[in-house]
Amino acid sequence: MARIRPRLAVWKFASCDGCQLSLLDCEDELLEIAGEVEIAQFLEATSASVEGPYDLSLVEGSVTTAHDAARIQEVRKQSRFLITIGACATAGGIQALRNFADVREYAAIVYARPDYIETLATSTAISDHVKVDFELRGCPISTRQLVETISAFLAGRKPQTPPHSVCVECKIAGNLCVMVGHGTPCLGPVTHAGCGALCPSYNRGCYGCYGPMETPNTPSLSVWLSRLGMDEDALRRVYRTFNANADAFREESERHDR
C-alpha cells in the first residue's frame, strides 16, 4: 500500500517567481523532495492540481490587489502549515516602494490608461493578512535554507535558520570586513543571515536582501555609513530596497526622509 505523503502546495502572489524557482533549482534534491511529499498544487511546475486541504503551503509574493487579499484567506483556510518564502511574502518586496509614494502617480508613469489598473495603494506581507507559521527570508531565498525548512517540516521540528546578522557569516567565511578594510558601506551588521555573506565575499557591501536581523541597531549603523560619505538621500535609499516595508528598515529609511 502506498504510504500517505504530506500534501505540498506552492502559491504565488505579486513577485518575480524567483523564490518558487528556488525549489526547481534544487537540482540534486528535487526528485527526492517529490518522493517525500505529494506536490498537490504548483502551477509553475505542473498542470496537475489536487484539491485542498494541504499539509504545507509555501507562499511567494506580496498582497497588492483586493482579489489577492481575499485569496490569501482561502489559502490559509486550506493549509495546516503556512510558510512564506522570500522578501515579497515576508516584507512586501520591492513593490512595497509604492507604500512610500502615491500609487496613482506610479500607475500614470507606467500605464497609458492608469484608470484601468486595479491595485491596492500598498504592497504588504502575508503576515499582515493571515497567521504565518514560519517566514523564510531572502530576495531570493537560499535553496539550502529551503531544503532545510521542508526537511524540518517533514521531521516535525523547527527549521535551523539563525536570526543573527550577516557579520557572523562573514566572520565564518573568513572575509576581511569590507567596511573596516576598504571603507565600503555595508548593511551586514543589521541584515538577517542566510546568504552566507555573499556580497562581502565578492568585495561588495551587503545590500540587505535578507531584511533586518533580530533587534538591529540601524541608527548606529547609519552614523557609520554617513561617515563613509553617504548623504541623507543615499541612506534613505539603502534601507528602501527589497525589504523596504520591513519595520526596522522602513523606520530607519523614514528617519532620513527629506
Next chain:
Amino acid sequence: MIVKTIKVDQLARVEGEGALKVVARDGVVQSAELNIFEPPRFFEAFLRDRMYSEAPDITARICGICPVAYQMSAIHAMENALGVVVDGPLRDLRRLLYCGEWIESHTLHIYMLHAPDFLGYAGAIEMARDHADIVRRGLDLKKAGNAIIALLGGREIHPINVRVGGFYRAPRRRELQPLAEELKRARDGALATVRWTAGFDFPDVERDYEFVALRGDGEYPLNQGRIVSSRGLDIAAAEYDEHFEESHVEHSTALHAHIKARGAYLTGPLARYALNAASLSPIAREAAREAGLGSVCANPFRSIIVRAVEVLYACDEALRIIDQYEEPDRPAVDLEPRAGVGFAATEAPRGMLYHRYQLHADGKIADARIVPPTSQNQPSIEEDLKIFATAWLNLPDDALRHRCEQTIRNHDPCISCATHFLRLDVDRGR
C-alpha cells in the same frame, strides 16, 4: 450559429499568472486572448530618482528566471548613457554569464515546462516516474548553467556580482577550470537534448512571422548587436522607439508591441536562429542540421528543438570563453555620472529585451522604459492561436484546450516581466 468558447482559467507551466480565452463562431476562431492578470509592480515608476548604479539590482527583481537579462540590459543602457564601452575580458565574462542564463532558463523550459506537453505528462515530476534518467539529464544540464551564474554572479537568482562598468570581482583563471569540466559533460547532455526533442511528434503547422533579433558581428547574439528583422529592418538599439510602438488593441486594455510599419513580430529562439544560424558554432550548426531544422524554422512547436540547439551553443561558447579567458587588470572601468539617454537591447532567453534610461547630471534616473520579450511576442502568440485553433476545433474540448496551452508555452511567456498589459475585464471563470 455554433459558438464554442475555450477557457483556461489558470495557465500552468508558464512563469507568472495568465489565462486564455478563445471564441469560435461556426467553426472559425473569432478571437484569441492571452489574459494576463499578474498584479502590476511599477518598476519603471520606482526606478525614478534611484542612482544609475542601483538599476541592475532592482531590474533583476523583475524576473527570477531571467535576472541576468534584466541586469545586462540595464548595465548596457547605463554605459551607453555614460559614454563608456566595456570590452575585452569583461565583455567575455558578461557573455559567459549570459550563456549560464540561457542554459539554465532554456533547460528549465525544455524539460520542465514544455516537454511534458509532447509526452503527455502534467509536469516534469510526473514525467520522472517513467523517464527518471531523462529528467535527471535535464536537471544536470540546468545545474551546469546555474553553476556559471553562481560562480560569476554569486548566486543563481538575482546575481550580486555585476555592476555598471564591469564586475565587483573578476574570477581567476583557475576558478573557471572546474566549470569547464562540468560544461563538457553538459555539452554532451545538450546534444542528447537536441536529438531527444527532434524525435517528438509535432503538429504540421507553419507561420509567416516577421522575426526580430539582434545580430552581432559574426557572433550569435547575446549582449549586443543591431536590431534586425526578416523583413529588412536593420537599426541600432537607440532607434528602437522610432520603429516599434506599444499600443492598445480593441479586445484588450493590454499594451502590445508592434512594428509601426507592419504590426506583429516574433522575438526569441526562432527569430535568433532564423537571423543568425550561420553564426552558431560548428557543433551546434551540425546538430541543427541533423535535427532537420533547415536555415529557418517557422513551426513554433519546433521551438523546443531550437532552444535545445541554443543550449548546445551556449555550452560550447562558454567553454570557448573559459579556454581563452585572460584575467582583466581591474574588475570594472571608471565611470563619471552625466546627463544623457542610454539605450540597450539584449537577448533574454525568451527574446529581445529593450531598456531606455534618461539620466540627470548627478547620475539619478529621470525616466526608465523597459519592454520585455513577452509584451513583444504577445500579439504573435494570439495570432498563432487564431490561425491554428480553427484547424483544431473538431478536437474534443480537452485536447483542444491542451493544444492551445501548448501554443502559448511554445513561446515560453514570462508573465511577471510583462505586466505592462494588464487587462481590466479579466474573466477567470469564477
